[in-house]
Amino acid sequence: GAVVSQHPSRVICKSGTSVKIECRSLDFQATTMFWYRQFPKQSLMLMATSNEGSKATYEQGVEKDKFLINHASLTLSTLTVTSAHPEDSSFYICSATPGQGNYGYTFGSGTRLTVV
Amino acid sequence: GQQLNQSPQSMFIQEGEDVSMNCTSSSIFNTWLWYKQDPGEGPVLLIALYKAGELTSNGRLTAQFGITRKDSFLNISASIPSDVGIYFCAGQGGSQGNLIFGKGTKLSVKP
Secondary structure (H helix, E strand, C coil): CEEEEEEEEEEEEEECCEEEEEEEEEECCCEEEEEEEEECCCCCCEEEEEECCCCCCCCCCCCCCCCEEEEEEECEEEEEECCHHHHHHHEEEEEEEEECCCCCCEEECCCCECCC | CCCCECCCCCCEEEECCCEEEEEEEEECCCCCCCCCCCCCCCCCCEECCCCCCCCCEEEEEEEECCCCCCEEEEEEEECCCCHCCEEEEEECCCCCCCCEECCEEEEECCC
């Protein structure tokens, strides 16, 4: 079955630094990847949709200059949290799909970001 | 925007009991998905529903896509302790659209 690998699983960084999170589709080509944010005891909130080779589409209220998304290949998308602040601490999850049509969405295992 | 109303918010049941949870929406979805999330992990797909009225099983899990495309339910039969977790419904509106998630149902199973 489809496997999505997300790395790192946990990261602690200092305020003001940047953190990069990687999302890889291991056994399929992901034309579209999604990035979610999840606060404790809450549901997943979509941050942005990225299509390979084009700019990401951000949801309303998500700062594109703060959450940089790059989808340079069909198997890799990265989310960079720039100038991180403690309020950026959260659980970030990516998901991937091969493309159009009724395909199941496979999720990565998530990244717990703590900004101190 | 599109929203999914998922209920119940939480359930505390005895091992062996059956469980039922559901999601409703004012919008039509083309696809309904049910996921389970364990603490500190990403959601894992349980069942995907693609046709209105479709009834699909996966082991002890059964889910149905409502005929109006605005609702879905998930049943778990003969619950076991490893069923503990948070269950999310998710709806997809278009062929390449993003998923809209319900708020989740937290399931606790007492041995």
